Amino acid sequence: MNKEAPLSIAERDFILDALREDVRLDGRGADEFRPLKLSFGEEYGHVKVQLGKTSLIVRISAEVAKPHDDRPFDGIFNIAMELTAMGSPAWENGRQGDLETYVTNVLDRVIRHSNALDTESLCILKGVSCWTIRADVHITDYDGNLIDASCIGVMAGLQHFRRPDAVVKDGQVIVYGLDERVPAPLNITHKPLSVTFHTFDEGKLVILDATRKEEQASEADVVIGMNNAGDVCYVSKFQGSPVDALVFVTKTTVALEKVKHVNGIIDKALQADLAKRSKGGLAEQARAENDRPVA
């Protein structure tokens, strides 16, 4: 079945009437995210994202593998997401639903195809071995806006992750364990995030970060993916009723502001985690760069 129980007509009307009066069920403004909380686990690349009542865990892992034949210089990066009955009783274990295909596709487009992770830096030995980076998204609670939450999780995970150091000696690849050599951070080229909008009332009302009920009551969704510099790397109007072109123009500005804000939250969380980890001064010792005197 893989479908949430539909809203009752009364519930739908209630949400819509409230929105017409510029009121949302949880009292947020139309262009406001739910409170976002990020926490990192003990391992590198283990992120827990809590966006309102939607929560998920992202785990990043690295493995040495053979690169694809047609791209011998490139490493491999995959985003794997499987919706299980844990996130929502409506999802069936081991069966792919429409939502899963859709969200995986958007994540692929926003993060992978925009080259957020520089795959060339994952090459160890041309055509022989490279790193395979895998991002696993585990949805633990689903209350709308899966796309933005997973996007935040994967990007935070990639920035938090450290891969083991590997060197090539006489044509042999040696991988050093995490305790033998200081693990290396991944090469992130830019930090794209997605911002999802939902429209109501023939496209007249547009809200950001819809909850599950708001999603169900909406007519259509618009996803904008962009980075801090304001480069739009993904725009989609996947399904539902038509949306005025002007919405895309005006909401891109809103999206940029939100992306900067969320990236700020991610940076702050990463720094707090780094400070916690480097309590023993290990990170300081391991750093190769010198402090640059500021003239």
Place this chain on the structure above:
Amino acid sequence: MGGPIAVLHPLDRADGSASYKCPSTGSNILGSVNAPIELPGRRDALKPEEATIEVFVKPGTAPGGVGERYVEGILRTALGRVILGREKGYPRRGVVITLAIVGGESVGRGGSYLPLLPALLHTATLALLSASVPLSVTLSATVLAVNSAGEITREPSAKEVTTATSLHVLAFTSKGHLLLNESEGTFTFDTWDDVYERALAICHGSSTFGSDGDVAMAETTEGQPLDGIVRDTVEDHIHRDYAWKIDAA
């Protein structure tokens, strides 16, 4: 070594959930239970007089495979003996148990799932309790590794697992009966007997059976018995849930 850390009902959507962390093996499992639930896709497979139990194990950093299907089978049989699937409202419905490995070492391709099995069992039990699924007994389980010198290690680390000659997972009901035994490697009957004694002590302490069939538990050299940890977790949770009532009294 500290005991395992368990939290009841950390999730919002699922009917029942539990998170379980075992410090010695480093595994961290998140489990959810949805029950009783309609399983529309399997109308012909549903049993008319009892609940269909479905277990899904989701590895942390790899796609699911044969190993997961195998351990799901073990869990389904063990839990099937504990869940009272004939209670009112359960026949023709499903009990869906989802276990995600959210922390710790992943089981590699072809790797043994035995070191993770007790954590999976405990998580499933706690999640079932949190979902108020009727159970005949609760269970506790442990994993023991025997090395070539015949030493028995409780809840071995990944390194100890690779050097072990045999691995044993034993699960006991709250009444002290052996519910599940999975062994791997070569061992003798005498070794297994030793393992059994040790496992019983770990799960139940120095078990002294009372005349009414209840098990009196005491702390031994093994620390707090695992069965007690399951009890304590539930007790703590109930204490918090009914704080309003206790305060009022």
